[in-house]
Amino acid sequence: MQYLDKLVSGLAVELHVPEGDYEGNYKTHVDEIGKTRLSVYAPHYQGMIIPLQEGTLVEVTFWDDVASYSFMSSVLQRVATPIPMFVLKMPDSIRRVQRRNYVRVSASFPITYQVVEREGLGDLLKGNMLDLSGGGMRFQAKVKLDKGSILYANLELPCGIIGTPGRVCRVEPIEDTKYFSVSVDFYQISERDRDRIIRCVFDIQRDLRKKGLI
Structure with missing residues (x-):
């Protein structure tokens, strides 16, 4: 899949929750990458973990030196210990959002x-x-x-x-x-x-x- 190799452990990403009680944007990092799923650390807001429910739709955005990328996913599983994480569905496609000629x-x-x-x-x-x-x-x-x-x-x-x-x-x-x-x-x-x-x-x-x- 195009751009799939850009998903790596430690990558800084932003989760956009488009609707629901926890609608908003949350910054976090990728933990592990698998063939069908990836895990990210559960983001915090004002000192509290954002408790996204299984099935929640999210848009994931990340950046490199030349562009930004996004894909739609959903929460497959919540992991509480030893470190709170969300397991997300691996995307079917990743969209290149912007080149460095900059959107105004x-x-x-x-x-x-x-x-x-x-x-x-x-x-x-x-x-x-x-x-x-x-x-x-x-x-x-x-x-x-x-x-x-x-x-x-x-x-x-x-x-x-x-x-x-x-x-x-x-x-x-x-x-x-x-x-x-x-x-x-x-x-x-x-x-x-x-x-x-x-x-x-x-x-x-x-x-x-x-x-x-x-």
Whole structure:
């Protein structure tokens, strides 16, 4: 099966439970891989194990250096000891979700930023995000920034605040307003922070699909 070899012990995965009492996203790791099933450690939330029932449908997502992947599965068995685990059905197929040309989604989150100047960082300014991807963002600014300038931005995302340098690649006035649309490529961002942003983008996509907007 294509991409099956990417499922390995220790792989970090995210379980998405689409409905029910424990609807949500939970991070965990793969324990063992078999021919027809795989086991993952039971995820925790606020210090408590998520008690998914046998038969619960889950979407499993994982990442590598070039893309992300997902497949649908279900809980076949719950294991309580010695370590709480879920045994999941091995998927019939694994879908490659995204290449590293990055999916961009509309997003409205507050940001703060400082332009890098010769003397150091400039004044702390506020903006509002307009869209987001793993490669960059576009935000609304009150001041016109120079194309090619470097800034340091703090993104206030649902997964937490992420600070990253960015390079301004496009600046356009927003029609009938006093604001500017500023497009930024993430500049020297850590892969850990980029992965956090990509996961946030996936969560936004899920919500939009659930609402029938995409």
